[in-house]
Amino acid sequence: MIGRVSSSAINSTLVGHIQNNYLDFAKLTEQLSTGKKINSILDDTLQSVNIINSNRQLGKIDIWSANIGSLTNEIKQSSETIELVMEKGQRAKDLATSAANGTSNKDNLISTLTELDNIIKSVVDMANTSYNGNYIYGGTNTKTQPYSIQYGIDADGNPTDEIIGIKYNGTAIDGDWKRQLEIADGVFETCNVTGMAAFGECDVEPVYQADGVTPVLDADGNPTYTENSNSGIMGDLIDFRNALSDTIKKLEEQENLPENATQAEKDAIGAEIKACYDSINGLLDGFDDSITQMTTVNSKFGTVTNKLEMSTEALSTSKLNLEEYISGIQDLDITEAISQWYTSQTAYQASMQTATSIMSMSLLNYM
Amino acid sequence: MSSLLTTLGMSSSALGVNQTAISVVSNNIANMNTEGYSKQKVNLGALFLDIPIGNNVASQAKTNAGVEVISIERYTTTFIGSYYRDQLSEQSYLNKEQQAITNIANMFDELKGQGLDTAIEDFYAALDNLNQYPSDMSARINFLDAAQTLTNSMNKTASNLNDLKELSVGDGVSYESLKNSEIYTSIQAINQNLEKLANINSMITRSQTGTLENNSLLDQRDQVLNELSQYANFKTTIQDNGTVTLSLNGTKLVGGTNVLAKFNVQTAQQYDEYCQMNGIVNTNESNAVIMLEKTNGPTLQNINDRMDTGLVGAILNTSSTQEGVNVNTVLNDLDTLAQTIANVFNELQTREGAFYLDNAGGTIQLSNANLEDYEIFTTSDGSANITASNISINSLLLEDGGYNKIATAYFPDYDPLNPDSVDLNAVGNADNIIAMINTKTDNTSAAFDSIGNISLSDYYSGILGKITSATTAKTNAATSQNAVVSSLDTKTKEQTGVDLNEELTDLVKFQTAYSASSRVFTTCNTLLETLVNLGL
Known part of the structure; x- marks a missing residue:
């Protein structure tokens, strides 16, 4: 029985070979039609896990890149807004400088007051800028306008159109409420500065009697106000406006002095006007400080923007590397695959051809 | 001298023997494709008479008595037997194990869009979006959608695994299911x-x-x-x-x-x-x-x-609970994952200092004393234990306006006795969401203890890794065992199978012998006739 071969053994061996060749052929055909070496985790269990991890990382990079884009835009808008406010602050300071030198007459000062009111209104508008539906200077109170202008009242308690204060409504009266976006695993970048930190406020309220409706009047019969807070450029603007309107009042009093006023009375009012000019002059340093404060905030924005630019570069580099890595694992070398495909096709055909000729051969053909 | 009648008897026995041999060949050919059939072979033996011959040649000739069939023997091989059956047993064991792990692996084929990885990542992406727009209705609904997709994928995978288990050993309760x-x-x-x-x-x-x-x-x-x-x-x-x-x-x-x-x-x-x-x-x-x-x-x-x-x-x-990777252990791992997800996010959602929006979507209210109403993840069947099969989104959050109950804001200095410790207008405060996003990298909290203080993604990767390496190991084992059995099979078939050429040769051989014997028979017959006619 040495070297015995049986028909059924040959047949099953041949079928086995054909199936193996067909399997190779089918596998290569699938790889070629998808362009990928690894189409299922069963194809290569080890590398599949690498592909999955890398794809996960790529997904994160996409999110971080989108966040960086969003951060950059919001910071750019915040920065532009703060620069515009600085310009207005500078203009207000110029007005203050020229008002303080005492050469302006009453009419000049009145027109200065009108311009100052416009400056105040546009500064408040700028501080109320929103980005993507959020007020950018409101801290985390993103849905309420962060600044509102406060108007005075008359002796009966009815509102007038005289600006008396600028109130901050955002969060973080004490505290620094940040809105943050993730730019790397566990790394968050802040996209906002509260209006309080950038512009300050000047919250002024009328003083009422116990009934809460009737204003408390001063000796001259005017309503009285309490100043709850005063800081930043907002405080400066209101201070300047108060000083200016005091000056105008004194100049009016001077004009309205009766013909027979004594020299002492004239001197007294002159001294008061002088004091008013001095107080305007005293505000100039405050303006400088507030502008410096805004410059500091703006340079912080600049630092963050630079950091974000660097992160963008780093992210796009690692994205490129990851894509290259995945492609290296998963993508098919088409040239090699096609030549293998032809080889396996030939092997498949050959195995079928030999099988049919061997299986049809027997002594029966010669009997 | 042997008689003509003896010779006639010899040739007639030869005719019978060859006829039997041809019938065995015929049976071999008939069964050449019968599974398990072993080729049979006719063993012939010379018939002889046991008589004293001394120096007598005639007596010596008389001892020859023709041919007989001693036995019909089947071809056997040493490969058939207990060794072969051990290998068969091992083969079906390994192949079944491989099939089972492959079924599981297919459910987690991330490269074909199966599995939970995408759902987990999308959940975190939705959190990121919610961090950017915490007071935005669409961001909140988007987050709940992502959370629901996550729970649905977990439910689906668990139910598929349970189906596999039921297909193997039934559900353990119904006899009907066992019968199938x-x-x-x-x-x-x-x-x-x-x-x-x-x-x-x-x-x-x-x-x-x-x-x-x-x-x-x-x-x-x-x-x-x-x-x-x-x-x-x-x-x-x-x-x-x-x-x-x-x-x-x-x-x-x-x-x-x-x-x-x-x-x-x-x-x-x-x-x-x-x-x-x-x-x-x-x-x-x-x-x-x-x-x-x-x-x-x-x-x-x-x-x-x-x-x-x-x-x-x-x-x-x-489906055993022993160590190894099977339906049960994978289900247990998924259950742990589901519990961890629920613990981590429910804890942050209901912690002290976490605030959500009121129904007008405006200011932020204090979390209610009944914290369970505000949990994000709960069970769909009312049971106390969260599993991959029953994890679901709290239905109160899916009601009209329920999305506002997601606690986006967090005030670390919150003091319940001091209302001024929070700013009720801070709808843009997303610090609680940031804490949730941070669970990607910060896994030190006690809620992560159950998965060894690693991230959800890493834990899931671990499950995937276990499944894929088990698949590789079991596929390799099955493949090599298949090769062993298939080589034994081939050897068995080579040694015991019917070979057509061999049978045809035998056929011709016995046919020739039969023809020759019949010629001897005719010759003897003619001789006898001649002898009978001698006396006439």
Whole structure:
């Protein structure tokens, strides 16, 4: 029985070979039609896990890149807004400088007051800028306008159109409420500065009697106000406006002095006007400080923007590397695959051809 | 001198012998494709007379008496037998295990869009979006959608795994489900083969009363033994009379012409009831419990431990709670993942200092005292334990306006006695969401203890890694075992199979011998006629 071969053994061996060749052929055909070496985790269990991890990382990079884009835009808008406010602050300071030198007459000062009111209104508008539906200077109170202008009242308690204060409504009266976006695993970048930190406020309220409706009047019969807070450029603007309107009042009093006023009375009012000019002059340093404060905030924005630019570069580099890595694992070398495909096709055909000729051969053909 | 009549007798025996030989060839050719058939071969022997011959040539010639068939022998090989059956048993065990792990791996084929990775990542992406627009309705709804997709994927995967388990061993409760399971079918098949074997034994006993063997019955016997060995590695002892004694761990299943013990299978619930009735400690963890019902003797209620080989062993393994990667262990891992997800996010959602929006979407309110109403993840079936099968989104959050209940804001300095410690207008405060996003990298909180303080993604990767490496290992084991069996198969077929050329050669050989014998017969006949006519 040495070297015995049986028909059924040959047949099953041949079928086995054909199936193996067909399997190779089918596998290569699938790889070629998808362009990928690894189409299922069963194809290569080890590398599949690498592909999955890398794809996960790529997904994160996409999110971080989108966040960086969003951060950059919001910071750019915040920065532009703060620069515009600085310009207005500078203009207000110029007005203050020229008002303080005492050469302006009453009419000049009145027109200065009108311009100052416009400056105040546009500064408040700028501080109320929103980005993507959020007020950018409101801290985390993103849905309420962060600044509102406060108007005075008359002796009966009815509102007038005289600006008396600028109130901050955002969060973080004490505290620094940040809105943050993730730019790397566990790394968050802040996209906002509260209006309080950038512009300050000047919250002024009328003083009422116990009934809460009737204003408390001063000796001259005017309503009285309490100043709850005063800081930043907002405080400066209101201070300047108060000083200016005091000056105008004194100049009016001077004009309205009766013909027979004594020299002492004239001197007294002159001294008061002088004091008013001095107080305007005293505000100039405050303006400088507030502008410096805004410059500091703006340079912080600049630092963050630079950091974000660097992160963008780093992210796009690692994205490129990851894509290259995945492609290296998963993508098919088409040239090699096609030549293998032809080889396996030939092997498949050959195995079928030999099988049919061997299986049809027997002594029966010669009997 | 031998007589003409003796010669005539010799040629007639040759005719008969060759005819028998041709009939064996014919049987071989007829069965050339019969599975398990072994080629039969006619052994011829010279007939002789046992007489004293001395120096007498004529007597010497008289001792020749023609030809006879001594035996019809089947080709056997050393590869058939217990070694081959051990290998068959191992093969069906490994192939079943491989099939089971491949089914699981297919459910987690991330490259084909299966699995949970995308759902987990999308959940974190939705959190990122919510961080950017915490007071935005669409960001909130988008987050709940992502959370729901995550729970749905977990439910779906768990239900698929449970289906696989039910397909193997039933659901452990319903007998109907057990009857549709693989374990039930296998047990039935074993029982049928036991019957068949007892039947063959009794036929062999009836048929093989002398020294000659009934080749076809022996082929059938080997075939049944091979079949049985695929289900479990039974011990077989072949007796002198050709019958087989089959036993499992010392318990005789088939002996002589009788089935001595039959298998049966019961649900885990049935077994539990039995244990309670008889005061037995139930340590069974499988959904199906195999029993051994002895014809003469008590029924063994649970022999799962003994059934650790072959197809049955592998089916029981696919759902065992022992170490390894199978439906049960993967389900347990997913349950742990589901519990961790629920713990981590519910804890942040309901912690002190976490605030959500009121229904107008404006200001932020204090979390209610009834914290459970604000949990993000809960169970769909009301049970206290969160599993991958029942994890779902709190329905209160899915109600109209329920999305506002997501606690986006967090005030670390919140003091319940001091209302000024929070700013009720801070709708843009997303610090609680940031804390949730941070769970990607910061896994130190106690809620992460259950998964070893690693991130959810890493834990899931761990599950994937376990599945893929088990798939590789089991595929390799099955492939090499298939090669072993297939080479044994080929060797067996080579040595015992019918070869057409061989049979045709035999056919021509015996045909020629038959023709020649008939020529001798005719010649003798003519000679006898001549002799008869001599006297006329």
